[in-house]
Amino acid sequence: QTASRPPAATDTNSRDVDAVVVGAGLSGLYLLHRLRRQGLTVRVFEAGDGVGGTWYWNRYPGARVDVKSMDYSYSFDPDLEQDWVWTEKYPPQEELLRYLEHVADRFDLYRDIRLETRVTEASWDDSTDRWHVRTDRGDQVTAQFLVMATGCLSAAKVPEVPGLETFRGRWYHTGHWPREGVDFSGRRVGVVGTGSSGVQAIPLIAEQATELTVFQRTPNFVLPARNHPIDPEHQRSVKARYGEVREAARQSAFGIAVPAPQKSALEASPEERESRFEQIWYDEDNNLVDMLTSYTDMITSREANDTAAQYVRDRIAEIVDDPEVAAMLQPTDHPFGTKRPCLGTNYYETFNLPHVRLVDVRRDPIVEITPTGLRTAAEDFEFDALVFATGFDAMTGALTAVDIRGRDGVLLREKWAAGPRTYLGLQVAGFPNLFTITGPGSPSVLSNMMTSIEQHVEWVGDAIGDLRACGLTTIEATVEAEDAWTRHVDEVGHTTLYPTANSWYMGDNVPGKPRVFMPYIGGVGPYRQRCTDVAACGYEGFVRS
Numbered sequence: 001q002t003a004s005r006p007p008a009a010t011d012t013n014s015r016d017v018d019a020v021v022v023g024a025g026l027s028g029l030y031l032l033h034r035l036r037r038q039g040l041t042v043r044v045f046e047a048g049d050g051v052g053g054t055w056y057w058n059r060y061p062g063a064r065v066d067v068k069s070m071d072y073s074y075s076f077d078p079d080l081e082q083d084w085v086w087t088e089k090y091p092p093q094e095e096l097l098r099y100l101e102h103v104a105d106r107f108d109l110y111r112d113i114r115l116e117t118r119v120t121e122a123s124w125d126d127s128t129d130r131w132h133v134r135t136d137r138g139d140q141v142t143a144q145f146l147v148m149a150t151g152c153l154s155a156a157k158v159p160e161v162p163g164l165e166t167f168r169g170r171w172y173h174t175g176h177w178p179r180e181g182v183d184f185s186g187r188r189v190g191v192v193g194t195g196s197s198g199v200q201a202i203p204l205i206a207e208q209a210t211e212l213t214v215f216q217r218t219p220n221f222v223l224p225a226r227n228h229p230i231d232p233e234h235q236r237s238v239k240a241r242y243g244e245v246r247e248a249a250r251q252s253a254f255g256i257a258v259p260a261p262q263k264s265a266l267e268a269s270p271e272e273r274e275s276r277f278e279q280i281w282y283d284e285d286n287n288l289v290d291m292l293t294s295y296t297d298m299i300t301s302r303e304a305n306d307t308a309a310q311y312v313r314d315r316i317a318e319i320v321d322d323p324e325v326a327a328m329l330q331p332t333d334h335p336f337g338t339k340r341p342c343l344g345t346n347y348y349e350t351f352n353l354p355h356v357r358l359v360d361v362r363r364d365p366i367v368e369i370t371p372t373g374l375r376t377a378a379e380d381f382e383f384d385a386l387v388f389a390t391g392f393d394a395m396t397g398a399l400t401a402v403d404i405r406g407r408d409g410v411l412l413r414e415k416w417a418a419g420p421r422t423y424l425g426l427q428v429a430g431f432p433n434l435f436t437i438t439g440p441g442s443p444s445v446l447s448n449m450m451t452s453i454e455q456h457v458e459w460v461g462d463a464i465g466d467l468r469a470c471g472l473t474t475i476e477a478t479v480e481a482e483d484a485w486t487r488h489v490d491e492v493g494h495t496t497l498y499p500t501a502n503s504w505y506m507g508d509n510v511p512g513k514p515r516v517f518m519p520y521i522g523g524v525g526p527y528r529q530r531c532t533d534v535a536a537c538g539y540e541g542f543v544r545s
């Protein structure tokens with residue numbers, strides 16, 4: 001055994017463990033490692049037949065991360081950080097999955113992970129202070145702690161259009177892509193959806209398909225990814241000062257170490273702004289958040305924001321040959337960044353190809369899926385394959401999919417009927433010893449997920465460690481702390497432009513979902529400090545007993 005590999009703490013068949021972790025993605029893997037090192041017995045349940053979470057499920061053509069690999073990687077183990085060699089600025093899904101499988105092997109995680117097992121129910125037992133957890137395979141396990149590491153974007157959504165069951169071709173959702181891949185050669189393909197997944201998949205599907213029709217409901221702002229192989233010298237230099245780079249990310253607004261903006265976009269002259277945006281657009285080393293962090297008021301002032309939005313619209317008009325198609329691709333109904341911006345490679349260029357067609361489904365709505373394709377109000381389309389790049393029931397979907405019952409049998413799903421309520425995105429009042437990694441009310445999807453995941457995993461590990469050190473057994477957010485935090489998340493959200501857009505951040509993509517700004521936009525650094533301070537002040541806002 002090496003220092004980083006503690007002796008086995010878990011009796012793998014025990015029906016009672018210290019902690020059940022749901023999900024073996026980025027969060028679940030680190031949680032297992034961390035809690036086991038603290039001496040806890042842990043059981044992880046994972047629905048997939050492999051580890052990797054997001055990077056296990058999302059195997060669609062072009063799937064790759066849009067935060068740089070050197071930033072989108074674990075920092076908890078200096079040896080891992082130094083040993084792993086990244087190949088590209090934005091590595092593809094296969095490489096990210098290989099990395100996570102390596103992590104699972106390296107830290108001997110598999111022995112405590114039950115694959116192909118979905119947690120269906122978890123209920124809190126007040127008489128024993130334990131969670132009773134059930135799975136679709138009939139497992140029944142009790143645990144002192146339950147940690148939901150189920151991801152923010154994992155409950156895939158197929159649109160509510162009638163007729164899908166009648167379609168005689170093959171259909172796919174980007175978030176459940178077949179492991180063996182799909183060959184679209186010689187096929188007529190329809191793609192619904194133009195968010196990050198669609199933007200990545202469309203240019204590659206267009207390379208194979210004989211005809212590609214893209215159904216767009218809302219045009220998105222797509223910045224050039226400028227992906228490229230990593231220069232080994234650059235990789236060495238980042239690794240040499242990794243500690244500093246990671247710390248800057250932890251203190252930053254979005255979990256990525258970029259310089260903080262210094263002035264308002266409206267204080268800059270038009271020429272100065274143009275040159276700044278130009279530099280971001282063409283820079284090989286640019287980041288997803290560069291446009292948002294270029295000036296102080298990009299997400300708070302419509303006028304400031306529109307300077308960036310117009311810059312992108314102008315580039316679209318330059319790239320796309322047909323002015324009518326260009327106009328359809330230019331977002332005008334939401335401020336830049338209020339729906340998640342996308343990074344693309346040849347995205348706009350793809351619409352210049354003769355076999356690619358764009359259909360605006362706001363003007364011509366999809367009416368039904370037919371046995372041979374898809375019908376809009378105005379036209380019948382014939383397809384051999386349909387691809388739904390239609391996103392996820394974000395942030396709450398994977399949590400409410402499980403029957404989680406807290407004190408007095410209260411269902412989490414019912415408690416959240418009017419929108420999620422949490423304290424710090426970490427805990428829910430009435431659900432003792434339940435933790436949500438990157439839960440609603442935390443920076444999560446507005447940040448580099450790796451930075452936020454590590455912060456949450458470490459906070460939860462410390463909270464459990466501190467509880468045990470004090471000889472206590474339960475920790476639970478108070479209703480007052482939860483109310484105050486939920487109000488704060490909403491108030492801060494409403495100081496920005498985010499709520500002005502229809503987005504999955506607001507629950508708009510799921511019919512009937514309450515319209516609430518779910519993530520916390522107070523900034524990764526300040527949020528982290530708040531969590532640290534709460535713990536330092538004796539877990540203020542939590543009852544520990």
Ligand code: N01
Pocket residue numbers: 064065066067153159160174192193194195196197198200215216217218340343361366389390391392445504509
């Ligand atoms: O999903 P989305 P996604 N009829 O919800 C449209 C992360 N991610 O899988 O905008 C017609 O963004 C919908 O239209 P509208 C990232 O955080 C990261 O692409 O709702 N259209 C939209 O165009 C991202 O934001 C990476 O009007 C319908 C699209 O489908 C998040 O995951 C890669 C429709 C859905 O876009 C989700 O991205 C991929 C309907 N009934 C994902 N329903 C990277 O790191 C939905 N749409 C690069």
